[in-house]
Structures are given as structure tokens and as C-alpha cells.
Amino acid sequence: MSEITGIPATEVGRVVQDFINDGARQLVVEQAPDGSYTVTAH
């Protein structure tokens, strides 16, 4: 499992693409109370 926290909304797409390029099979995108996002790859 890999996880990146504190991602601004404008950067979420790029982080998701990086994980996909890494071969991630399952991605979970969550929004934190402060509005930032966490992307978790399995």
C-alpha cells in the first residue's frame, strides 16, 4: 500500500496518473476535512 496525503484538488489527477503508471490496481481517493485529498494505492 502507498499513500499520499494533503493533495490540493488541482493536483489529484496528476497523482492518480502517477499511481496508474506505477501499475496500481486499486486506487482510493478521499477528501479530508480541510479540503485536501488523500490517494491510497493498493
Place this chain on the structure above:
Amino acid sequence: MHKSFFAAATLAVFLIGCRSVDQRRDQQLSRVAKDWCLTIRASQVLPVYPLTEDLQVGDVFLVSAPLEEEVDELEKDGFLPLDNVIARVQPTGWQQFYNGSYGIADTAVLPKQWQFPQPPPSAPPLTAWSTAPGAAFPSYTFQVKEGAGATLAIPIQSVPVGLSLLETGDAYGTVNVSNASTYGLPITLLSPQIDTWAAENQKFLSQFGPATYKDKRGRDKHSQHYVRVVYRVYVAGGVSVSLIANQSRGGRLDAGASKSIALFDAGDSTEAANTAKNYASVISSLSQSVASATPGANVTIASASSRSVAMNETFPRPLVIGYLAFDRAITASGTLGPPLPTHARVTGQSIGASTAVFGSDSNADRLRAWLTPGNRKTLEAWLAKNAAATSVAVFLNGSQFELLRAKAVQELGVGQ
């Protein structure tokens, strides 16, 4: 007219000369301080400068300087400033880690039980650091040139005392850290306790969340604050200093009041029988003379000759000379990211991680543009050496990899 011109010229020369001496002394001070710090750093320990007793495991600092500035500071000065203390967490878990060794019981409060033993000793040593885990450091070699030794930046008093005894300002010597102790907690025990503290102070920490700003050239820069948590400290009870004069001559330097001290001379063969007795007597009188000349320094003479002197200096109370710490990035909501070893982070060493707080930069963009399938394998092989167990995605997007990304761009020839 000529007289006033001559006086002005003389004054100008005098002032320039003073400035030159000041600059030379400043250079000498910073060089000696840096050498001292590099010795401590050579042991993979971050140096404390100036030395202090008041640094403990569980101390939390706010690090606001960008990573590249911290790296510059470490390279330039040899140490990282510890100026923004924001908390002192009283950690638990000592008994679990030390399993009852070193007099550490369930109810242990460290380092208090070593700093202020109960009942208080009536005679020196007034502390109980001798029961703490031991440590040792490599010796530190230095050289002092004439005119710059009187106010050495090295945080010990034996050096100016020795220079005064030798009546020289041109000497070289070695410093050995003596009676060193250490104590600490593993990150796995301390970091969760920092989480508890962070939860109680989330509102305060949220002020220091990541931000983007424009640099002088109008480029977007990413700022990331960290909390730096001390998890091990190294304490020294004193130092042993050996000084050897390059040549005995004038230009005497005094520490405290000037004292005329006759250094040991074995004399001719007819006096050889009394050499040992005389030597002990001279050493004793030297130590007494030094004690009366420098009341602030607890310095005793171990051996002396006309060209060299060896001294033992005991600090009134043991002082912290170095520490180990980990950094945790502060998120926008005031929570903390994963722990990263400070020493590795600021020296660009391998830091493997599967979790990270977001912090991308222009080097990440360069690497993305460069990442063809072939280059991806090259980067993965490079990461295996420099940041084991770190995926490309985490490497490109983690704030803690800013320095390593710059290193990758340089070493892999990205964008050239």
C-alpha cells in the same frame, strides 16, 4: 594640512587593520566551530551548538526553513539551529525499551533521575549520568594560529588555558569527549506519543500547513513545515585536551587573569632522581594556578612540558553535545505525516517510504516528462539504491523527496 592628512591616513590604516584582525578571527571562530560540529556529525549525530544541558528526548521543534536552506546551513555552519522549540513532550515507554537496565524502572523520569539523583549527592559528581548508557566519540584535531586563539569558538575552556600556559598562539591539538552517555526511545514508541500531542495542538499546527508562493523569478515554490522531534541525545561530562605548540614564542594569550607559570623541565641528570616527585608537584601547582586564574573553568593538568600540555576539563554539569531526531511534515489540517530521519533528510541519504505528504516541484515535472518505459526502469533501479521501497509515484509526489528528486535529475541527466 600635511599633519591632518597623515593623522587621517594613520587612522584609516589602523581601522582597516582592526577590521582585518576581526575578519580573521571570525573566520577562525567559524572554522573551529564547524570542525567541532563535523566531528560530531561524523558519528551520524547532529551536533548541538552551543552546548546545552537543556535538550531532552521528546523536545519538539518547528522547522520552517526550506530543505535546501537547511542543507546549506548544515554544510556552511556544521549544525542546524534549534531555535523554535514548541513543546516538550514527557515520553513514556522507557521501561519497555530498556527493560529495567541502567536503573530505569517503571516510574522512571528521564533524564531527571540522572540529572538530579535522589538523595542529592553531597560531593562531586553531583549527577548520576555514570549509570546511563555509555557512548564514545572520535577525537577532534584542530589547529590554532597566532592572533585568533584567545576567544575560540570551541565550547570548552581548556584550549585558551592551554595556549596561555604554552605562551603561544600557534598550536595544534586534539580534543577527546570524555564520560559520554546517551539515552533515547525508538521512533515506534515516541512517534505515537507525538500524534497524541499533535491532536491536542491541531489548531496551532494547522497554521503551518503547506503553502505555495512565488520566488524572486516568479516561479511557483512549495513551502513545507515540519516538526522535528528529538528521540536520542548524547551527553558529555567533559573533555580531554592535548595541545602541542608549533613553537614556543611570544604573543602570549591569556584566559582570565594573566599568570606566570613555569612549565616542567626535567633538568640535568643530577636532578633526575627527583624528577617524578618534582613533576607531580609541578602538575599540582599548575592545576592550582589554572584554577585560581580561571574560576569558571574546572580544568586540571594531566601532563605538561615546555612544548605541550594535556588537560582534563570537567563540565560543572554534563552537557548535550548531539542528538538524533525525526521530522514529520505538517499537513494543512494540522495533522502530521510519517516520521523521516532528520540526519538522512538533510544529507540527502536514502529514505524509503510508502506514505508521504504531497509536495511536488519542477524537478518532478522534469522527471515525468522524461519517464519513457525504458527510463522508468532506470529510475526504479536508481530508487532501489537511493530510496529503497519507494515507488515512483510516491517519489514524484512526496515532499520529503525534494532533495532526492534534484539529485535524480542531476545524476540521471534528466532534461539535458
